Amino acid sequence: xxxxxxxLTRTVELTVIAIxxxxxxxxxxxxxxxxFKTPQEVNSVVPVWWPYEWTLRNWKTLFSxxxxxxxxxxxxxxxxxxxxxLPIVMLKGxxxxxxxxxxxxTVWMAVASMVLTCLTAGLAGYALAKKRFVGRRIVFTxxxxxxxxxxxxxxxxxxxxxxxxxxxxxxxxxxxxIVGWPFGVFLIKQFAEGIPDGIxxxxxxxxxxxxxxxxxxxxxxxxPGIGALAIFTFISSWNDYFMQLIMLxxxxxxxxxxxxxxxxxxxxxxxxxxxxGAALAALPIITVFIIFQKYFTKGITMGAVKG
Numbered sequence: 544x545x546x547x548x549x550x551l552t553r554t555v556e557l558t559v560i561a562i563x564x565x566x567x568x569x570x571x572x573x574x575x576x577x578x579f580k581t582p583q584e585v586n587s588v589v590p591v592w593w594p595y596e597w598t599l600r601n602w603k604t605l606f607s608x609x610x611x612x613x614x615x616x617x618x619x620x621x622x623x624x625x626x627x628x629l630p631i632v633m634l635k636g637x638x639x640x641x642x643x644x645x646x647x648x649t650v651w652m653a654v655a656s657m658v659l660t661c662l663t664a665g666l667a668g669y670a671l672a673k674k675r676f677v678g679r680r681i682v683f684t685x686x687x688x689x690x691x692x693x694x695x696x697x698x699x700x701x702x703x704x705x706x707x708x709x710x711x712x713x714x715x716x717x718x719x720x721i722v723g724w725p726f727g728v729f730l731i732k733q734f735a736e737g738i739p740d741g742i743x744x745x746x747x748x749x750x751x752x753x754x755x756x757x758x759x760x761x762x763x764x765x766x767p768g769i770g771a772l773a774i775f776t777f778i779s780s781w782n783d784y785f786m787q788l789i790m791l792x793x794x795x796x797x798x799x800x801x802x803x804x805x806x807x808x809x810x811x812x813x814x815x816x817x818x819x820g821a822a823l824a825a826l827p828i829i830t831v832f833i834i835f836q837k838y839f840t841k842g843i844t845m846g847a848v849k850g
Contacts, residue, residue, distance in 0.1 A: 577818035585815045601815035608806055609641035611795050622709045645802035650827055652714050656780040657773050659722045668731025669761050689725040716790040727772050734768035777831050799824045
């Protein structure tokens with residue numbers, strides 16, 4: 544009797560999970576199919592659940608409307624000694640669809656933000672958790688307070704700072720502000736708290752330096768937290784439309800979301816084009832989640848157990 548009840552419960556749970564999964568996947572399905580619909584089907588009052596006439600019109604518009612160099616390799620911080628105050632371009636790719644440049648910009652911005660944030664948060668979180676220094680509690684308190692501070696509050700000082708550093712309208716103006724993400728430091732600190740002090744002491748006795756200790760002992764133990772933070776940072780940076788809108792303006796430096804908005808500003812609202820851009824923008828997010836989902840799930844679970 545107990546076995547039958549357990550089997551029935553399991554079946555109900557799987558059914559509920561399957562229904563919820565379909566509900567969450569429906570927006571992605573609607574975006575992908577909508578990118579292949581004609582304008583009449585997209586704007587139809589009666590929802591068209593499956594395209595009657597598949598078309599590549601929206602994708603052709605996305606990849607043919609605007610042109611830009613596919614990539615540009617610039618000398619870092621060369622704007623400080625250039626005559627016009629702009630970065631010096633060392634290598635420029637062929638001119639192609641601007642959408643390709645926008646997706647490359649977005650991937651570069653999100654990946655750079657993810658790597659730098661995980662690096663700085665890992666080091667800072669470990670130091671706050673396991674090092675004893677003057678003002679440690681004050682620093683952690685300030686970090687917690689910064690988590691509750693909306694970015695709109697610091698927007699004007701941040702714009703002035705980026706302009707003073709000659710970083711405005713560059714990808715660095717979007718990358719650098721997220722590197723010191725307070726939430727990332729807080730998250731990794733909670734994971735680093737669980738590292739036994741005895742292991743760290745044994746490493747010091749064996750002659751391991753701080754960087755070697757972090758690389759060989761600390762990092763493997765906080766890897767689930769780093770994986771969860773990587774996904775959080777990537778998605779946050781990718782979807783940070785507000786900061787991108789403020790900091791970026793030239794066509795070559797736009798992200799995919801800003802580029803689609805720019806194309807919409809030049810034409811009437813084209814929902815098929817919007818869905819094609821959204822489908823293109825969703826692919827890297829899905830890829831990153833699939834790669835890091837093991838660490839993400841483990842990180843969330845460990846964080847929940849710790850309370």
